[in-house]
Amino acid sequence: xxxxxxxxxxxxxxxYFEQVLKAKELIEHKKVKGVSEAxxxxxxxxxxxxxxxxxxxxxxxxxxxxxxxxxxxLTHRKGSLSEVLNVLSSHHASVLTISQSLPVHGVASVLIxxxxxxxxxxxxxxxxxxxxxxxxxxADLVSLE
Numbered sequence: 001x002x003x004x005x006x007x008x009x010x011x012x013x014x015x016y017f018e019q020v021l022k023a024k025e026l027i028e029h030k031k032v033k034g035v036s037e038a039x040x041x042x043x044x045x046x047x048x049x050x051x052x053x054x055x056x057x058x059x060x061x062x063x064x065x066x067x068x069x070x071x072x073x074l075t076h077r078k079g080s081l082s083e084v085l086n087v088l089s090s091h092h093a094s095v096l097t098i099s100q101s102l103p104v105h106g107v108a109s110v111l112i113x114x115x116x117x118x119x120x121x122x123x124x125x126x127x128x129x130x131x132x133x134x135x136x137x138x139a140d141l142v143s144l145e
Contacts, residue, residue: 020042023042071140
């Protein structure tokens with residue numbers, strides 16, 4: 001189920017992973033004005049921060065991911081969104097909000113926020129499953145909380 005996740009001691013990782021975590025914490029606790037200031041304080045580049053910010057988090061055996069935001073581009077045809085919602089439901093992801101644009105040139109942008117506290121698969125596995133659905137042209141995990 002979680003074959004793509006590892007528990008690794010921080011000494012085995014490059015120093016910039018710790019710096020990314022510090023930058024995330026500064027932003028979350030509003031100790032800096034934004035990403036630019038956070039990365040400057042932590043001594044990393046913006047590209048390093050954005051590359052790893054959603055892929056690394058501090059370990060806590062009691063805390064699980066509760067919210068996720070997924071961005072998608074769907075073919076404008078009957079049932080495309082319904083199929084994605086069925087995938088979410090089958091893995092016990094609870095939809096919090098859905099925002100869909102008007103279709104332009106046969107495609108629509110969709111942004112879905114989820115409660116993932118009871119999900120049966122990882123967020124990465126969910127994205128992979130959504131991408132395999134017919135009518136999905138693009139799907140990406142925007143954020144995890």
